[in-house]
């Protein structure tokens with residue numbers, strides 16, 4: 402399914418194969434939330450990162466995923482029972498997420514290949530995330546050697562949290578946060 406979608410729209414998929422278990426582990430380690438908070442995954446694809454979050458103890462009712470491709474959203478509903486799967490465009494997050502879902506977001510993982518987009522388009526995603534999860538920032542995985550986002554131009558801070566050669570291609574996990582907001586202290590999955 403992943404490869405078929407890549408053939409259909411390589412810019413939207415950004416990768417030929419799903420994220421590896423090593424990359425999933427690194428994302429899980431960086432996306433710990435306090436008890437009662439949810440994780441929001443944007444561009445969940447085949448759901449391997451979401452699955453790893455659930456396997457690490459995140460209760461399914463505290464997982465919200467957004468995926469633009471209808472077939473993939475249907476697949477996510479099958480493989481992530483109990484999670485909230487929303488078929489839609491992450492640029493429309495404020496419209497897609499009910500306020501009670503937004504209010505609980507503790508961490509955001511963005512798998513959408515932002516590096517391939519013009520800056521104004523990147524800003525639409527960044528603004529949408531900030532609108533539903535103010536001050537939280539987001540984790541973003543990327544195959545770039547340097548930051549996939551021009552973070553200063555987006556008024557973000559950037560930190561490379563992890564890197565793994567055990568992904569095709571080797572991948573980094575970046576944490577971006579609004580420049581003027583303090584980092585929310587991560588806690589264990591509750």
Ligand SMILES: C[S@@+](CC[C@H](N)C(=O)[O-])C[C@H]1O[C@@H](n2cnc3c(N)ncnc32)[C@H](O)[C@@H]1O
Pocket residue numbers: 403413414415416418419420421443444445446447448449450467468469470473489490491492512513514
């Ligand atoms: C790099 S792939 C995600 C890979 C995923 N981690 C996996 O292993 O299956 C990027 C995903 O983002 C989705 N996507 C791209 N643009 C999107 C958008 N505007 N809103 C929501 N999802 C989007 C694509 O359909 C694709 O599933």
